[in-house]
Amino acid sequence: MLDTGKLSWKPGQPVPYSHLATMFEKVEKESKRLEIISLVTDCLRSVIETTPEDLLFCVYLCVNKLAPAHEGVELGIGDMILKKALAEATGRQVKDIQSDYDKVGDLGTVAMKSRSTQRVMFAAKSLTVQTLHKSLLQIAKMTGKDSGTLKKDKIKSLLVAAKGIETQFIVRHLQGKMRIGLAEQTVLVALAHSIALSVPQGTKPNKQILEKVSCPCFLNQLIDSLQAAETLREVYSQLPCYDKIVPVLLKEPINNLPLNCYLQPGIPVHPMLAHPTKGVSEVLDRFADQTFTCEYKYDGERGQIHMTPDGTVRIFSRNSEDNTSKYPDLIALMPKVIKEQTKSFILDAEVVAYDRETKKILPFQVLSTRKRKDANEDTITVQVCLFAFDILYYNGDPLIKRSFHERRELLKSTFTEVEGSFAFAKSRDASDTEEILAFLNDAVADSCEGLMVKTLFGDSSTYEPAQRSHKWLKVKKDYIDGMTDSLDLVPIGAFFGKGKRTGVYGAFLLACYNEETEDFEAICKIGTGISDTQLKEFYDAFEPIIISEPKSYYQYDDSPGLLPNVWFEPKIVWEVAAADLSISPKHKAAIGLVDESRGIALRFPRLVRVRDDKGPEQATSSTQVAAMYRNQAVIGQ
Numbered sequence: 028m029l030d031t032g033k034l035s036w037k038p039g040q041p042v043p044y045s046h047l048a049t050m051f052e053k054v055e056k057e058s059k060r061l062e063i064i065s066l067v068t069d070c071l072r073s074v075i076e077t078t079p080e081d082l083l084f085c086v087y088l089c090v091n092k093l094a095p096a097h098e099g100v101e102l103g104i105g106d107m108i109l110k111k112a113l114a115e116a117t118g119r120q121v122k123d124i125q126s127d128y129d130k131v132g133d134l135g136t137v138a139m140k141s142r143s144t145q146r147v148m149f150a151a152k153s154l155t156v157q158t159l160h161k162s163l164l165q166i167a168k169m170t171g172k173d174s175g176t177l178k179k180d181k182i183k184s185l186l187v188a189a190k191g192i193e194t195q196f197i198v199r200h201l202q203g204k205m206r207i208g209l210a211e212q213t214v215l216v217a218l219a220h221s222i223a224l225s226v227p228q229g230t231k232p233n234k235q236i237l238e239k240v241s242c243p244c245f246l247n248q249l250i251d252s253l254q255a256a257e258t259l260r261e262v263y264s265q266l267p268c269y270d271k272i273v274p275v276l277l278k279e280p281i282n283n284l285p286l287n288c289y290l291q292p293g294i295p296v297h298p299m300l301a302h303p304t305k306g307v308s309e310v311l312d313r314f315a316d317q318t319f320t321c322e323y324k325y326d327g328e329r330g331q332i333h334m335t336p337d338g339t340v341r342i343f344s345r346n347s348e349d350n351t352s353k354y355p356d357l358i359a360l361m362p363k364v365i366k367e368q369t370k371s372f373i374l375d376a377e378v379v380a381y382d383r384e385t386k387k388i389l390p391f392q393v394l395s396t397r398k399r400k401d402a403n404e405d406t407i408t409v410q411v412c413l414f415a416f417d418i419l420y421y422n423g424d425p426l427i428k429r430s431f432h433e434r435r436e437l438l439k440s441t442f443t444e445v446e447g448s449f450a451f452a453k454s455r456d457a458s459d460t461e462e463i464l465a466f467l468n469d470a471v472a473d474s475c476e477g478l479m480v481k482t483l484f485g486d487s488s489t490y491e492p493a494q495r496s497h498k499w500l501k502v503k504k505d506y507i508d509g510m511t512d513s514l515d516l517v518p519i520g521a522f523f524g525k526g527k528r529t530g531v532y533g534a535f536l537l538a539c540y541n542e543e544t545e546d547f548e549a550i551c552k553i554g555t556g557i558s559d560t561q562l563k564e565f566y567d568a569f570e571p572i573i574i575s576e577p578k579s580y581y582q583y584d585d586s587p588g589l590l591p592n593v594w595f596e597p598k599i600v601w602e603v604a605a606a607d608l609s610i611s612p613k614h615k616a617a618i619g620l621v622d623e624s625r626g627i628a629l630r631f632p633r634l635v636r637v638r639d640d641k642g643p644e645q646a647t648s649s650t651q652v653a654a655m656y657r658n659q660a661v662i663g664q
């Protein structure tokens with residue numbers, strides 16, 4: 028047990044936010060992951076041992092989220108509102124705050140400095156994790172015409188109540204980015220460790236666990252902690268919802284967590300991802316000892332379809348966003364494709380634009396013209412067909428541990444195809460090069476992107492939520508003449524156009540996302556693949572997200588040709604193809620991962636499409652960029 032005597036609050040009392048803020052400050056200064064885990068673990072342990080009911084709020088604040096992803100509550104307050112609130116809270120002028128910001132580059136730091144120059148008239152009550160979480164949630168949910176002022180006032184009251192270092196982190200919570208190098212995966216590990224080490228009082232540990240915990244043997248505890256971390260990671264990928272998981276962690280031994288928390292219709296599962304390959308020969312190498320199947324790789328939008336036992340149907344995007352109101356036609360279709368005995372399910376499928384007259388799949392671009400929210404079934408012009416390729420849950424049973432062969436059988440026996448609206452992904456259990464190549468050609472001729480190749484039997488064919496697994500390989504037709512996969516990148520700035528492109532942006536600066544540092548790292552300047560109409564559209568579309576200076580978390584080169592004329596909030600994601608990746612003295616992508624001081628750049632990048640099913644944090648990561656570079660180096664030899 029920890030020595031809780033030194034804490035600034037008594038057992039049972041609300042945990043003050045300063046407890047977290049102090050930990051955040053230490054984490055920010057620390058670069059070793061193990062040390063960071065241990066700082067977070069200690070912090071959470073003291074909460075578990077004193078005021079366990081505050082653990083949920085602590086976890087949310089650590090991962091800087093307010094609610095489960097599918098509830099769509101997001102922070103990310105614009106700098107202008109923050110500056111105004113800060114000015115009002117401290118009695119300073121916005122322009123002085125701005126000039127400090129220009130020097131320091133981080134509004135959180137400016138806020139803290141401004142607070143320390145302000146005379147404190149009376150000692151405000153300290154902020155607790157619970158009140159802060161509640162206030163942030165209220166701010167995020169404010170909508171309507173007066174919401175700007177309401178948000179500003181609420182933020183002001185938070186800033187007035189904050190003390191010392193708390194101010195800095197509250198501003199960062201509000202901005203939606205903590206930037207202290209604390210990734211969600213790290214918080215999960217720390218949470219598991221803290222539960223394993225500080226067995227919550229409410230749990231009824233079984234005898235075996237009691238013996239282990241009371242045994243002073245450090246090794247036993249370590250093994251427990253590691254197992255706990257793995258258990259929690261897996262459970263979280265199935266049920267990404269702290270509201271469900273944390274109360275169980277506090278009540279039951281962690282070994283029991285998978286018995287109580289697993290995928291549940293209504294809560295989007297993190298989708299399984301596929302591994303890119305260079306082509307059919309790589310598939311055959313990788314799957315040399317496996318039976319596998321090839322499926323059409325449809326080019327639409329992933330749709331995870333849930334039906335809860337009360338009959339409600341919801342559709343979630345790749346990004347766990349609730350897309351239900353975008354597809355009223357699919358919701359209406361569901362009763363026609365299920366059998367009478369079906370009570371609940373989770374389907375994995377691709378939504379594709381479809382022409383019912385010609386019976387042809389339409390390009391992704393057509394799908395992207397559909398209304399994104401609150402569509403009305405009667406006014407829909409772009410028809411869609413749903414291609415189902417997996418089933419993860421059926422009538423109370425999670426299926427992800429079953430083999431793909433079994434899941435596919437179940438899918439086919441429990442759903443019915445409806446021409447032009449609902450079909451099973453076209454598949455062929457091919458095994459030799461010629462057969463696969465022929466099927467790839469068919470796929471391309473039928474307007475698909477290529478093939479998905481999946482293992483069929485045993486443990487090597489289970490469904491792995493959130494994993495970019497080697498059980499699923501993708502073969503795209505484009506690979507044949509380029510890199511193994513496209514990248515999804517964030518435009519962070521733009522260059523004014525010249526000549527024919529006068530009056531619009533002629534090129535954009537793109538960045539990948541570094542999950543460790545939460546930085547966006549510039550990877551290329553792009554001007555190709557963008558039509559004149561798109562250039563005009565982008566000029567307008569980017570207008571609301573222009574910012575006066577680059578974010579402190581943008582890594583870029585400031586030499587004249589590469590320094591954008593305008594900067595953007597990181598909001599938009601573009602899919603980009605390129606000829607190859609090269610080490611660059613200028614660009615900063617994956618810096619330190621392949622080369623100590625140089626980053627990686629894309630050569631001859633071209634825009635493939637705008638991706639509205641990915642957020643900036645789901646952009647291609649620096650680690651992926653490094654892996655793509657290395658992979659290409661191997662293939663090039």
Ligand SMILES: Nc1ncnc2c1ncn2[C@@H]1O[C@H](COP(=O)(O)OP(=O)(O)OP(=O)(O)O)[C@@H](O)[C@H]1O
Nearest residue numbers: 300301322323324325326328329377416452479501
């Ligand atoms: N038969 C299929 N099986 C599985 N996924 C399919 C199938 N047909 C189409 N897809 C789509 O292909 C996607 C995987 O390949 P894609 O390259 O498009 O991934 P992505 O969304 O760009 O994500 P990432 O690049 O991060 O893997 C799936 O998420 C799904 O939307």
Ligand SMILES: [Mg+2]
Nearest residue numbers: 325326327328
């Ligand atoms: Mg796709």
Ligand SMILES: [Mg+2]
Nearest residue numbers: 512513514515
């Ligand atoms: Mg992709």
